[in-house]
Amino acid sequence: MAKKPKPQLRANLLKNRSTRQRKNDFTRDVEVDADRVFELKSSERVRGRNEMSRKRTISGATLDGNRIVLEIDPEKALYGRVLSSVGSTQCTVQVEDGRRFMCSVRRIVRTVARETRNAVVAGDKVWITASDETTGVIERVEPREGVLSRGHQNREHILVANVSQMLIVGSAAQPNLKPALIDRFLVSAGKGGVHPIVCVNKIDLVDPVELVSLLGWYSQIGCDVVMTSVTTGYGVDRLRQLLKNEQTVFAGQSGVGKSSLLNAVQPGLSLQTGQVSEVTQKGKHTTRYTQLLPLIEGGWVVDTPGIRQMELWDVRPEEIEGYFVEFRPFVALCRFPSCRHYREEDCAVIRAVQMDLIPRVRYESYLRMMLGDDA
Incomplete structure (x- = not known):
């Protein structure tokens, strides 16, 4: 009996083309010489339907829910x-036997992943075919778990995938600590299913007592908290233990000392570091791209470029309160079920802020995210 043929998979695939540019200097021509309006040529532009996208048949692929799974040759x-x-x-890929290949990405892999800005990111688990001893081609990307992403030009920009925890690095000074940016990373960690660790570096530049209240709140809502100083070595041993046998992404703005901390945790990394401007109190990008680095004691760390603004992705304003753990005991006590905790009457969350049951700095971070202000 003949085998039943596999059904053909049809999918919307975007062409790798840009939109046509329109002629946009009509007004300028008329302003120079008004009589030329009668000389301008009129035309009708005709182009095929769905020029920018079309249905294509993908051979050697199956559909798993809404995900296109490209078939590979396991041998x-x-x-x-x-x-x-x-x-x-x-794309630098390390295979199971330790060899590393410089890989390109098969075009069909890029095409089926047009929803995101990048088809392949650091941390992805992939299948490749080797072209020779040092180069290859990425044939398939496995489903991602534990991601750090942000919005970029109305698309999802995934910074890293398949991590278990996020080390949110801020600095006590030079540059100054930004609780609002830390809170955005906490929401992103919650959205991506990643355990957060709040790390305040350069603790030798301030009196640590000044940060006890804020860091105590982060500890109460379930974050691991660690204070460090690369200069004195304070907190580096505890940080090393938190990273052991984990997949950790380092995230934070430029100049807070992410690369310096990695060098302190494992001196052999020799990552480039930079200085902070005394005028702007902003650091320069010394890490140009995201990279995974193995730790001698087990686990991986991910060094990322500095992020000065963190636009949340796929988080609606009404969902944000769910990522503020300290709001939860009070939300049910609000007068209105759809309370935004902004200007509504009889809001239990606002009362809790006034009674210092919720830190005002956390509440202000919530308002900025809920109202759409970038940090």
């Missing part, structure tokens, strides 16, 4: 993890 393909990704032609 030829190698399973590995992306250590770094720069564009679509410079």
